[in-house]
Amino acid sequence: MADTIHILGLGGVGVLVAHSLAGVTNRPRLNLMLHRPKEYHPPSLAITRNGVTEYQTDFDFESYQDGCWYRELPGSSVEPMEHSQSQSVLCNEAPIHVLIVAVKAHHTIHSIQLVKHRLSRHSTILFLQNGIGSLDELDTELFPNASVRPYYMSAVVTHCIRRNEFFSATHTAMGSISLGSSPRTTEAFKASMSLKAPPGADGLVSLFKRAYYLNAAVRSPQELLQQQLNKLVTNSVHNPLTSLLDCSIEGLITSTNPLVQATSDALVCEFSDIIKALPLSGLISKEDLETEFSAAKLKTTINQIGQRAGAHTTSMLQDLRNGEQTEIMYLNGCFMRWAVDLGIDCPVNKIIIRKVLEKESKADKIMLHQNAGPPDVLDDLMKGNLLSTTGVETTQV
Numbered sequence: 327m328a329d330t331i332h333i334l335g336l337g338g339v340g341v342l343v344a345h346s347l348a349g350v351t352n353r354p355r356l357n358l359m360l361h362r363p364k365e366y367h368p369p370s371l372a373i374t375r376n377g378v379t380e381y382q383t384d385f386d387f388e389s390y391q392d393g394c395w396y397r398e399l400p401g402s403s404v405e406p407m408e409h410s411q412s413q414s415v416l417c418n419e420a421p422i423h424v425l426i427v428a429v430k431a432h433h434t435i436h437s438i439q440l441v442k443h444r445l446s447r448h449s450t451i452l453f454l455q456n457g458i459g460s461l462d463e464l465d466t467e468l469f470p471n472a473s474v475r476p477y478y479m480s481a482v483v484t485h486c487i488r489r490n491e492f493f494s495a496t497h498t499a500m501g502s503i504s505l506g507s508s509p510r511t512t513e514a515f516k517a518s519m520s521l522k523a524p525p526g527a528d529g530l531v532s533l534f535k536r537a538y539y540l541n542a543a544v545r546s547p548q549e550l551l552q553q554q555l556n557k558l559v560t561n562s563v564h565n566p567l568t569s570l571l572d573c574s575i576e577g578l579i580t581s582t583n584p585l586v587q588a589t590s591d592a593l594v595c596e597f598s599d600i601i602k603a604l605p606l607s608g609l610i611s612k613e614d615l616e617t618e619f620s621a622a623k624l625k626t627t628i629n630q631i632g633q634r635a636g637a638h639t640t641s642m643l644q645d646l647r648n649g650e651q652t653e654i655m656y657l658n659g660c661f662m663r664w665a666v667d668l669g670i671d672c673p674v675n676k677i678i679i680r681k682v683l684e685k686e687s688k689a690d691k692i693m694l695h696q697n698a699g700p701p702d703v704l705d706d707l708m709k710g711n712l713l714s715t716t717g718v719e720t721t722q723v
């Protein structure tokens with residue numbers, strides 16, 4: 327096993343994972359990577375469950391400033407990691423063998439850019455994020471040469487975590503983490519299947535499995551892809567609808583407004599049609615696609631996940647409230663790109679994407695908190711006669 331694991335992205339998921347791994351005995355060092363300098367950060371990570379907060383303190387810290395990574399010494403002073411006086415500090419930074427990335431999908435390229443010079447084909451990167459598409463972008467933008475590309479692993483995370491202040495998060499619902507070699511829906515998949523996992527990959531899986539609160543299990547790329555697609559559908563229904571209606575997942579799935587359910591059902595039907603048409607032979611058989619991704623099965627799946635999430639506020643709604651960019655183009659946007667390639671129409675999905683992007687472009691804390699009047703997305707759907715539920719007048723959840 328690698329003697330050090332680096333963790334980049336220290337929001338809700340990153341803090342939960344780092345905190346849980348820190349509790350494993352005989353573990354490697356955990357280097358927490360801060361992508362922008364902080365004058366002060368707490369020395370420990372805090373996770374709260376059922377009102378009880380637990381702290382973990384045994385970490386090393388690195389922070390990025392002016393093109394270099396700096397190692398923090400105890401007492402919070404910082405000094406360059408190696409060759410402090412050297413102009414060549416960048417190329418002398420220590421290689422990273424195992425990297426866990428827990429940033430939002432749209433921050434993937436920028437975050438990896440900061441550590442690219444420390445990665446090689448001997449490195450393993452585990453991506454803990456929702457959405458599909460960022461790895462293909464990474465190949466194109468940062469690692470066009472497959473022979474020197476790091477080994478990619480992906481995870482499907484079903485835990486619910488709410489980020490509090492810095493280095494602190496609340497584990498609002500216990501879920502699981504499925505991890506394994508990254509499945510790819512493009513040609514890159516075939517290439518990645520033939521790659522041999524570097525030694526760091528096995529050690530990382532075994533470490534995750536020993537971390538009690540992560541509830542982690544290893545999956546084949548085929549199984550992982552199936553789970554990723556189910557998660558993609560779930561997030562592409564729950565996240566935008568809760569964002570547009572400004573409600574929790576519980577509020578969405580228990581809504582008695584027929585138009586809300588009709589919109590949700592219409593999205594599920596469009597996603598089902600797209601997934602069933604994807605050229606995934608060799609990964610998921612045509613029969614499995616038909617049964618596992620029928621609209622009825624998907625509806626059951628997303629309702630089960632929604633019930634477990636309960637009062638959880640989706641990250642998309644949290645992003646909009648904080649005036650930040652959302653992951654919509656890696657969720658619903660992924661279905662839109664597939665639909666274009668396959669020549670399938672997905673009108674409801676397109677409207678939902680447009681409405682989220684509109685809300686995103688004008689989102690800031692003040693506007694959202696002063697949000698007056700009912701959300702208008704469902705009105706738009708009705709006006710466009712896209713749903714067969716005309717005549718429903720209220721848009722309240």
Ligand SMILES: NC(=O)c1ccc[n+]([C@@H]2O[C@H](COP(=O)([O-])OP(=O)(O)OC[C@H]3O[C@@H](n4cnc5c(N)ncnc54)[C@H](OP(=O)(O)O)[C@@H]3O)[C@@H](O)[C@H]2O)c1
Nearest residue numbers: 335336337338339361429430433436437455456483486487
């Ligand atoms: N939270 C959940 O319940 C949950 C569950 C399952 C899956 N997920 C998925 O997991 C992923 C991470 O979610 P999250 O909730 O942990 O997000 P988050 O709380 O927003 O945390 C993201 C972290 O990434 C950091 N970051 C942003 N840009 C960066 C960059 N260029 N380089 C390095 N770090 C950067 C942020 O730093 P700053 O402190 O500077 O903002 C923040 O610490 C997302 O894809 C999300 O959809 C989340």
